[in-house]
Amino acid sequence: MARMKGGEVIADVLIQEKVPYVFGICGHGNVGMLDALYDRQDKIKMISPRHEQTAGHMADAYYRVAHKPVATLTSCGPGSANMPMSLACAQADSSTFLAITANVPTSQFNRGPFQESYQHFQADFPSVVRPYVKRSFQPSRVDMLPTAMRQAMHLMTSGRPAPVNLDVPYNVFQEEDDVELPQPRLPGAAKRMGASPEDITQAARLVVKAARPLIFIGHGVTLSEASVELTELVDKLGIPVVMSPNGMGTLDMNHPLSLGFIGRNGTWAANQAGRHCDVLLTIGARFDDRSSSSWVPGYSWNIPPTKLVHVDIDPAEVGRNYDVELGVAADARTFLRQLLSELNGYSPMPTREGTEGWRRSIAEWKAEWEAHIAPNFGMDTSPMRPERVVGDVQRILPDDAVLVCDSGVHHNWFMQHWSARRPQRMLNSWGFSAMGFGVSGVLGAKLAAPDSPCVAVVGDGGFTMTPHVLCTAVEYDLPAVWVIWNNYAWGAIRDLQLGAFGGREIGTSFRNSDNGQPYNPDFAALAKSCGVDGIKVSRSSDFAGALEHAIASNKPYVIDLEVDPNVKPISVGTWRLPPLTPPEPAFGKPWRP
Template sequence: MKMKGADIITDYLVKENVPYAVGVCGHGIVGLLDSLHERSDKIKTISVRHEQAAGYIADAYYRVKHEPIVTFTSCGPGSTNMVTPLAGAYMDSSAFLSISGNVPTCQFNRGPFQETGRYFQGDFPSVIRSYVKKSFQPTRVEMVPLAVRQAFKEMTNGKPGPVNLDVPFNVFQEEGEAICGEPQDYRWNMDQRPQGNPETIRKAVEMLAAAERPLIVAGYGAILSEAGKEMVNFASYMKIPVHTSPMGKGIIDETHPLCLGPTGRNGAYAANEAGKSCDVLLALGTSFDDRSTSAWLDGYTYSMNTTKVIHVDIDPREIGRNYPFALGIIGDVKLVLQQLLQLAKEQFADKKPDYSAWHKRIEEWKSIWYEYKEPLLNSNAQPIRPERVIGDIRKVLPKNGIFLTDVGVHHNWVVQFWDTYEAQTILQAWGFAAMGFATCGVIGAKLAAPERTAVALCGDGSFMMTPHILATAVEYNIPAVWVIFNNFAYGSIRDLQLGYFGGRELATSFIKEETGELYNPDFVALAKAFGVKGTRIEKPEDLADAVEYGIKLNQPYVVEVIVDRDIKPIGTGTWVLPPFKHPEPNFKPGR
């Protein structure tokens, strides 16, 4: 049976139950668009106003649902606009299929309109080499079935990540033999969850039993494994406290008695104190990156000179990447936790280890942090304190509502002050940290879970990177709420400048050059121009009601909040940018 290359691709997307294709048109991708038109009863095509938006939408969709969708871009600038969201998804282990159009193969090396590569023909795959798990470039129709089939397997096998399918213009249109096969024959029937070595599992249980101050750290790998239930069951049975990496927020209800909150410079006080005091650390799906560990400096988040690490990860490259380990377990976190619990129940049926002295110390740290946080979450200060913004959104967002935070200084307060109750309900751009992720990603969250509320907290800087997403929300009637944290600055970089360069700043505050007046566009008027309702909030007592109104409106809605720009995030840990000396934590108990 002969089929066009574009039809081979879209037919396989239908077989994989892909519900959405998101992107921007261009001459290089029109062949695929025509095929999607023919299958519009199976796949909904969403047109956005910038390719970055498509990537962020697809990224957020996967983080909520753990199922990939596809993006489409044209050759040249259309596809290079996709580089940043691909990098963000790759660094945070999120998956989507990026289909990029390219110039016709017969024009390779002739420098046709929008060909990428002067010395290498049609070379968009090299542009994104560092930011995808793999890039496929079928140059004949007969190569398409294998490429698209392997692309889906690559995306979700092991550690998830984005994959690129780069298709020359003529390959979309030409016909060839199409034997694509069925997903169940090549992907669905494969068990991708390896267990840990039983002997190593036994050693891990013995180490935890012998410990005086055991601790669990759960990272984003535990969320990707959907291991929340298993982790809570094991931690509860053994009575081992849990802290998380910032990306691990939600794997355990942060109001759970065993949860200490997230780690790092802007982590919770109890989380960092426990981390540097524990003697055995069970690490579940975490990479121990610099921001979650106080830049690997001993004695701030961890004291690895005196702590024994049991590191569990599905990717062996992560084990021992940043810290030495006593035991390394290559396996799926969910299954490894099942093994640990089963063995613990067998060994400690009569008497479990006693960690009561350790729990007493932890409760003291938690109490100190709670007494610090609560007044700030309810502060009536004006301009509005950043902590009040976080607290009021949390009050009105349902427990299973999806909260996205964009990149900026506000993200620091989110890590510290936002209580997450369920996994996959907080979405953050962490590793690559590109502004615009939440601004656009909130649309992807609503597509993945249309029955749930979705709110994006965006800095004024990050929102202005991709404000055109409001047009997409109106076009497709996607109800989402954007809360714009207006402090008239790229605030986190402004704070770095002030701290490292003697109080000087340049190009970080939004100021009219002639008058020195703080400046931002009228965000409510901007939203209105897109056809979106909105309100500006300056008094703390009006904030929660405004966000709640936007949620109940069930339409796109913008809430602009004027925030005190002079308040700096508190540091319970540290971070370092060599050669500068790291700052000492400025959180002091009782102050």
């Protein structure tokens, strides 16, 4: 045992667990922790962005790319109160980081000192983040830290990942005690639970006997790093695949059996396959409203009569929104390996009788969709058409590039038309849809993948929420690229408002009070004031070259890109917000058996 300060215990456990970064903001409450990090700068690096929300999004994105957790550090009161946004974003998308928050000294609990939350319980910050973390620990003595750190590090990466909070009173960082650090966790300590042999046998029989089988994959397949196994299964059986945005790239989306995203702004082929399949094997996806057309039969799914085999590491998600033919609580990669072993000797779908019509329908739906969308990708306009933006980004970025999308109307276009070639290379704020995730997260992505281009496509509204990321990029030499989708509006909400309320609009467009014309800052000039190169692009023919130059510069770079606000994403499903009248698809019609 060694005599150590609390801050030293925390820092040494992080180092022992090979945590490379702490993303944090200083405050009076965490100076003891900062002092411990000062002595360990050669083993763990402190990066200080200009806002706590950004620290959380950076940590979230780092995990999504590297699948290794990092930590955040914030002070008492408002510093930590800025964290719920990024914690909720990570929790909703099954990402994780250790959120170390400071609190008031234990000797002052329940006395209302500076920045204490004490209305219902002393030092009550853990109640603030309770809905958004897997667990909150509040050790009140130094000798409690080793156990809390061991449990926190294990919990946040075992099972379904989610953030964990370590709330540390001010004095605990600086007080000393004789402590023994926990043993380092062994690789694979977070066990990959598998399915029972009976469930594997039943799943295999359902899939191979289907006339119209389909696979639906989500973030669980990405998190389990099951791309190889998924691809082997698809090639072995010849079954088409639809996916949620956080599952994109686990199967190369240029694969002939990849149908893309399913849902309101998915592809026609994906939604048609979802409507018509007779057996659906779903792995690591939770059937949220946007990937299921708000669960309305006939728009994305018909479950039942479609028989659902639902596999998820979180038993609470199995059967949450649809009745299952077979529910399986299992890790995605373990399940796929078990299923592949069970399927030895089975024939692939293209050689089985009764599947010819399904294969023919899939090919026809893909061709119909491609014929409908293809002409818009080559149009040269000013401002740019959204399809041309997606197409140029796709053409310029190498396969190993990391694309980080923020929340906004631009995300709808990328969900519908982007083809991810590799896993962990398209990051989305999906479940919580937090503006700022893409703007800030690209910095964490760049730290996780320093040799890959990292490009954030963000809305003009979202960027102006956290523009201080430019300062952090300069301070820490992080050559990220921001493509600002400038349509002079909260575009997604403006379109919803115009469509649902008879053309009435308020509070969604950005306008100059003097003349009523569209207004935004000069984002390129704003970037330059921060020491970041920037350029404004208004015409399609100028964008690809600007993006190539931005990536080649290997410096932080901003492209202020004017995009036509009057071109709407193509709806092939629906999204219902009761009691508003739901929109019908702009392409195709729903189908019910």
